[in-house]
Amino acid sequence: MKDYVLKYKEPAPLCNENQSDIDRSDNQNDGWEKWALPIGNSYMGVMVFGRTVTERWQFTENSFCRPSHGCREGGLNNFVEVYLDFHHDKVENFQRSLSLNDAITRVQYDYEGVTYSRDCFCSYKDKVFVSKISASKKQTLNFTISGVTPFLELENTYEVSGDKTGEVKYISNEMIVKGTMSGYQLVYYGKFHIQNIDGEVITTPEGINIKQATEVIITASLGTNYQLKESIFLEKDNNKKLVDSPLPYEKVEKCMQNSLGYSYDQLLQRHLDDYHTLFNRCELNLYGEDDDISTDDLVATYRSGFNVSQYLEELYFQYGRYLLISSSRKNAYPANLQGTWNRYHNPPWTAGIWHNINVQMNYWPALSTNVKETFDAYLDYFMAYLPRAKEQAKFYVKHNMPENYEGDHVDYGWCIGTGASPYHIGNCGSPLENRVGHSGPGTGAFTAQLFWDLYQFTEDERILKEVTYPILKGMSTFLSYTLIKQDGKYLTKMSASPENRHKGVHHTTVGCGFDQQMTYENFKNTLFLADKLGDDGPIIKKIRNLIDKLDPVQVGASGQIKEYREETYYSEYGDPLHRHISQLVCIHPLTIVNSSTPEYVDAVKRTLDLRGDESTGWAIAHRLNVWARTKDGERSYKILLSLLRKGTLTNLLDTHTPYQIDGNLGGTAGIAEMLLQSHEGYIEVIPAIPGRWHKGEFKGLVARGNFVVDAKWECCEPKEITVSSNKGNRAVIKSNKMPKTILCDDKYVSYSYNNSHLTFETEVGKKYILRY
Known part of the structure; x- marks a missing residue:
């Protein structure tokens, strides 16, 4: 495999002279989002800035959340900011990098005749962050390490958000971070161990000073009292969600002590052995050359059209795989809107786990690009929230579909709305307001599709019987209760095309394309598996009777796939250039539209043309996947160009704005769709290959x-x-x-x-x- 390295000739720039980039005043100029380099192991994420005067490491732990109020207030919080003061202000031969092959960041430069280097990685196997800081000449390494628990002084706008406390203490050669978040009665704790090989350690109330050292190893372990379990989601009182969870001190201390039993070289090798097992499975060679150009220059020339680098396209493909491996592993946390990296007090859209496109895009590349294990974190998360999702389904049918309600003793399957977090899942309807919010019941089927793909790619019989079939059957059960008979068809009664508006409000309707298509595909897949397993029970008979009356795909007078049944011409309802293309789920990730329905494929292309190529980063990535399914290589490549030129920052993170990881992961999945497809019952190699490739x-x-x-x-x-x-x-x-x-x-x-x-x-x- 080639070496895939993000590399830069300058440190991440400061927001201003006072280094006030903790304050979310201008996120586009914040080095966190545009310049810092991400490492992670799903237990934690760290943004490494690579500075020489004062280095900054920003730590995230995905359970460290405040209760959210809507999608603007609360959510994931910044765990700790760590600063290392070197005071090296005029350096030479500077370089910083992130090796995707090894998941290691490196900073190296010369200062006053000495070469200084810093390597950092996050080990999944040992659940720790590790950094080696070294000097080329003995006993010339001097710096101070300190920590800040940010946002303690901020007042919360909403009572539900909770108050944050925090402190950083320095004891001997260790930095201790601890505090609470009252919204969930959350307790957090982190320990940083500083191993000074041959120098002096001076501990003060303001930090730990390292004097006249040659090499220093810093190891960090952190956690909270969060435990992923069913009661988290079933308990409605935020203050009681963690009542039985053990405090984090013992597990953090144990993790730290275990890691200190290994040398740095041993920890590094354990990290590499684990990471390589996943990353090295998949390679892409478009014969692009790495001409030793810094990544920011490579992106800039790509944007200008001066150098359309196939190496950058390869790098971007592997970057998505790297980010997914780094932010979603079993026994840790699933990837959220920002993967596992956040430095905000009120992150965009709470940095939640959103289910009307975002979490689906996060996991589209998991199976196709050969990192199936990354899906385990979401599977565990799903199984924990499933009992709550079953409660919500019963509540939904009882209050929104009283004409279909058959009593409390009946199984109504499960449902989920858009927003979710490690502590809650959203409802897919509000009976008090007689609407479904901005996304309909098909949101749950969108989620269930991930588990259909899990079985399709693995053909694992245990997954079929214990995971995929129960999940699909449960979703089909719920969807069967959301339908009403109208004009000889069965239509979703309270339906919405995700996030689209008509005349300024989210449009609630009957039988929009998104919900009908999702219902049809979920029914179809459930029936396929039922036949395979010999299940012909009442719910199977019910959906077998309903499926041919769903009318999932309609073509309008503009030649478009209709988003709403009531539209005749395109954009009579909704935003004509909306970022979501929810009416096109029929071709991706679903298979209702395929090579055997060329007239529908043409309608998909027409709809994409009318919707427009320009959008936010993740929405461009979504368009890439859909264009790839039409098997139009040139148009797919045009979308990829747009994604890299307009939706990608200098550190290759996707921008909405601001940064969202689903664009990266969706982009990687889209490239994979251009190279290989198998959803039509056969394998097709390079189905959407452009002339450039x-x-x-x-x-x-x-x-x-x-x-x-x-x-x-x-x-x-x-x-x-x-x-x-x-x-x-x-x-x-x-x-x-x-x-x-x-x-x-x-x-x-x-x-x-x-x-x-x-x-x-x-x-x-x-x-x-x-x-x-």
């Missing part, structure tokens, strides 16, 4: 059926395809011509070829090489 190769992308696919192509035509079979399924590959050979273990494989589809049997663990 006329030659290239990838390794380790995953197709449904649990096939791992490698491919090489020239002149936009496959030259070699390798299919590794993990389940022994029959392989079906779309191919415009027959291969010269198919080999397995150097033996010829028999196959059939019909209507551009090549079919052959496979065995578990075998590789099949197709050469053209």
